[in-house]
Amino acid sequence: MINTNDILETITMIQDENLDVRTITMGISLLDCCDSDMDKTCARVYDKITRYAKDLVRTGEDIEKEYGIPIINKRISVTPIAMILAACERKDSVKLAVTLEKAAQACGVNFIGGFSALVQKGFSPGDRELIESIPEALAVTDHVCSSVNIGSTKAGINMDAVGLMGRIVRQTAERTADQDCIGCAKLVVFCNAPEDNPFMAGAFHGAGEPDCVINVGVSGPGVVRAALAKAGGYCDLTAVADIIKKTAFKITRMGQLVAREASRRLGIPFGIVDLSLAPTPAVGDSVAHILEEMGLECCGAHGTTAALALLNDAVKKGGVMASSHVGGLSGAFIPVTEDAGMIDAARCGCLRLEKLEAMTAVCSVGLDMINIPGDTPAEVISAIIADEAAIGMVNSKTTAVRVIPAIGKGVGEELSFGGLLGGGPVMPLNTWSPAKFIARGGRIPAPMQSLKN
Amino acid sequence: MRAVITVIGKDTVGILAKVSAVCAEHNINVSEVTQSILQDLFVMIMMVDISKSDVPFTRFSEEITALGEKMGLSVHAMHEDIFNSMHRI
Numbered sequence: 001m002i003n004t005n006d007i008l009e010t011i012t013m014i015q016d017e018n019l020d021v022r023t024i025t026m027g028i029s030l031l032d033c034c035d036s037d038m039d040k041t042c043a044r045v046y047d048k049i050t051r052y053a054k055d056l057v058r059t060g061e062d063i064e065k066e067y068g069i070p071i072i073n074k075r076i077s078v079t080p081i082a083m084i085l086a087a088c089e090r091k092d093s094v095k096l097a098v099t100l101e102k103a104a105q106a107c108g109v110n111f112i113g114g115f116s117a118l119v120q121k122g123f124s125p126g127d128r129e130l131i132e133s134i135p136e137a138l139a140v141t142d143h144v145c146s147s148v149n150i151g152s153t154k155a156g157i158n159m160d161a162v163g164l165m166g167r168i169v170r171q172t173a174e175r176t177a178d179q180d181c182i183g184c185a186k187l188v189v190f191c192n193a194p195e196d197n198p199f200m201a202g203a204f205h206g207a208g209e210p211d212c213v214i215n216v217g218v219s220g221p222g223v224v225r226a227a228l229a230k231a232g233g234y235c236d237l238t239a240v241a242d243i244i245k246k247t248a249f250k251i252t253r254m255g256q257l258v259a260r261e262a263s264r265r266l267g268i269p270f271g272i273v274d275l276s277l278a279p280t281p282a283v284g285d286s287v288a289h290i291l292e293e294m295g296l297e298c299c300g301a302h303g304t305t306a307a308l309a310l311l312n313d314a315v316k317k318g319g320v321m322a323s324s325h326v327g328g329l330s331g332a333f334i335p336v337t338e339d340a341g342m343i344d345a346a347r348c349g350c351l352r353l354e355k356l357e358a359m360t361a362v363c364s365v366g367l368d369m370i371n372i373p374g375d376t377p378a379e380v381i382s383a384i385i386a387d388e389a390a391i392g393m394v395n396s397k398t399t400a401v402r403v404i405p406a407i408g409k410g411v412g413e414e415l416s417f418g419g420l421l422g423g424g425p426v427m428p429l430n431t432w433s434p435a436k437f438i439a440r441g442g443r444i445p446a447p448m449q450s451l452k453n
Numbered sequence: 454m455r456a457v458i459t460v461i462g463k464d465t466v467g468i469l470a471k472v473s474a475v476c477a478e479h480n481i482n483v484s485e486v487t488q489s490i491l492q493d494l495f496v497m498i499m500m501v502d503i504s505k506s507d508v509p510f511t512r513f514s515e516e517i518t519a520l521g522e523k524m525g526l527s528v529h530a531m532h533e534d535i536f537n538s539m540h541r542i
Contacts, residue, residue, distance in 0.1 A: 002457065002533070004487055006540040007498055011459055011529065065511040068531035250539045257538045 018222035018285040019251065020070040021258050022278045024060050025113075025198035027205035027213040027271065028052050030079040034087035041088055042099040049076060049103040049112075052212050052268075057108040059265050063258055071258065072219075072280075072420070076104065077203035078114035085126035093130045097137035097144050104143040113203030115146040118193070120155040121443070131164060135171040138183035145201035151191035151389040153396045157444040159386065165189050166382025166438065170405055173374075177407035180415045180423075184404040185337075185369065189385050191392035191399050196272050197328040202365075202400060213271035214263045215328060218255035218319075219278040222285045223247055224311075228293045240294060241314045248275065248318030256323045274328030275319030276364060277311070279339035281422035287311075287332050288341025288351075299341050300351030308332060309362035329398060331364025337404075337417065337424040338369050347425050354430075361391050366399035371415045371426045374407040381405065383434035386444075394447050454504045455484070455533040458517060462526030464495035472499065472528070475520055479513055481506050500533070 013019040033044035053076050060074040078100070085091050097115055104112040115137055117127040134146050148165055151157035169184055176183035188202040195206020198215035205213075227247045228240060235243075255273045263270035279287045288299035291307045312331045320326055334356065336342045345351035353370065360366040366388045372381075385401045392399030406415050406426045416423030458476075460468060469486070476483055476499075485500040503510055514530040521528025 002500075002536045002540065004489065004496070004498055007457060007459060007536055008461075008491070008496065010531075010536055010539055011461070015527070062511060065514055066532050067535045068514070068529055069535065253538045254535065257534060 013223045017226045019220045020072050022219040023073040023075050023198050023217045024262050025075040025077055025215045026053050026056050027077045029211045030084050034084055036089050038088045038090050038092050046099050046103050050106050053107040063261050073110040076109050076112045077205045080116035080204050082117035082126040082130040091129045093133040094137050097141050100144050101141040111143050111145050111200045113145040113200050115144050116204045118149045119158055119161045120149055120152045134168050135175045138172055138186050139175040145186045147188045147202045149190040149193040151393050153393050156446040157389045160441045162382050162386050163438050166378040169381050170378045173405040173407050181404050182417050185417050185421050188400045188402040191389035194328055198274050212268050214268050215271040216255050216259035217274040218251050220251040221277045221279050221287045225290045225293050244314035245318035248315045249322045252319035252322035272325045272327030273323040275330040277332040283340055286339045286341035288339050298350040299345040300355050305358045308359050312363040329364045335369035337422040343424040367401045370403045371406050372403050372429055374405055374409045376405050379435040379438040382438045456501050456503045456530050458499040458530045460497040460528050479506050479508050
């Protein structure tokens with residue numbers, strides 16, 4: 001028989017420590033839906049998504065009940081829509097966004113990602129049309145998520161796209177100003193975007209992926225924090241890393257089980273498990289609280305980057321052995337408005353943007369879910385994107401920017417999005433102008449991959 | 454196919470009887486039972502064979518959770534695989 005303590009440990013993790021599978025994401029290729037006629041393309045896109053994903057939500061719920069593991073979201077990711085749009089003669093990308101929205105509602109999923117363009121080296125047909133339409137598309141839909149990849153280690157950074165995205169982020173906030181600028185919570189700007197990411201808002205189904213695939217993202221910051229709390233305050237950091245590894249292993253094994261089971265029941269190949277610590281605004285589900293459990297008075301204090309580096313690495317080491325295929329973003333997430341501990345740290349002024357930027361150099365993703373003052377000029381947003389992309393480009397890792405200009409609000413005021421997106425204070429920015437630098441445009445060349453210093 | 458039923462809460466008369474009655478009702482065989490007191494809480498763990506059950510496992514799981522709520526206990530039925538995959542390499 002299975003050990004009693006092991007059984008109780010699992011029950012406690014789920015009941016008291018918010019252990020869950022964050023998402024089952026079905027990746028669907030839409031490349032065979034291209035047509036020169038816009039209406040035909042939309043009809044094919046809708047048909048394919050609803051045909052492939054019709055049983056996704058029900059299967060997720062069945063697994064949830066049978067295994068007793070909460071599966072918070074069921075999602076769909078599709079081929080970057082700019083690629084589909086390229087074939088159309090009269091390009092109407094908002095129409096495609098509305099089609100995705102209808103398909104998402106028909107399948108009952110929580111989000112659909114892939115209203116995306118990959119422009120790290122330049123714009124191909126469809127890319128610019130899609131990007132220009134993002135503010136409108138995100139204002140008229142609820143479930144559609146958008147992402148744009150503007151840089152990579154191999155290609156460098158497309159600064160024309162960076163300049164454009166600064167304006168697009170602002171416009172998106174303005175278009176949804178009456179809903180706390182929620183449009184920007186569904187828009188992420190990437191450097192080195194992964195093609196198999198199950199997490200929103202950045203999920204899309206890359207061109208190298210199979211026709212259809214199941215990816216799973218795990219969660220569980222609460223479990224890691226509880227495991228560290230149990231060990232007490234006096235074990236050294238070697239022991240801390242060890243505890244995190246063991247906990248991450250267990251969390252990921254659960255994700256692997258769910259992924260395998262979903263893949264078997266739906267008859268769709270298993271892609272990857274994303275080894276992530278994804279926080280939620282719920283108390284006891286915070287990455288910041290893990291860092292504080294390690295011994296920091298407050299997340300954002302000096303030492304935060306080192307603590308996060310340890311955490312991120314240990315999560316990967318523990319998770320890698322637990323899963324047959326690992327991918328996506330894989331690491332600790334630090335979305336400010338989605339993490340109770342980060343919200344508190346931002347409110348009290350301990351956690352600042354400069355520290356967050358440093359933290360992104362050692363963990364998954366980047367400047368995520370950060371409310372910035374509503375009067376921030378587009379070129380400052382572009383410059384934030386450029387800085388973050390540079391960190392990703394040079395360090396061969398994924399970085400991203402998802403900032404929310406709080407239209408009509410200033411530092412200290414709050415935005416609230418509800419649900420998993422949470423809410424939090426507007427954080428202060430460095431206001432010196434990078435306008436001339438951004439206006440230059442062009443491309444930042446790809447970095448050296450040797451002489452590492 | 455096997456499942457694990459866990460019962461956690463305050464010890465009272467008839468817990469085992471009531472839980473096993475629901476199992477019997479659905480043709481679910483109890484193969485092992487362990488009971489203990491952990492941190493003042495009554496903890497019972499049952500291994501059951503659900504392969505001949507007359508209801509889908511999800512239905513049974515809902516029923517047994519509802520029974521727990523009625524008795525003021527936290528009762529869960531979960532597929533054995535979750536424990537095996539988390540705690541065994």
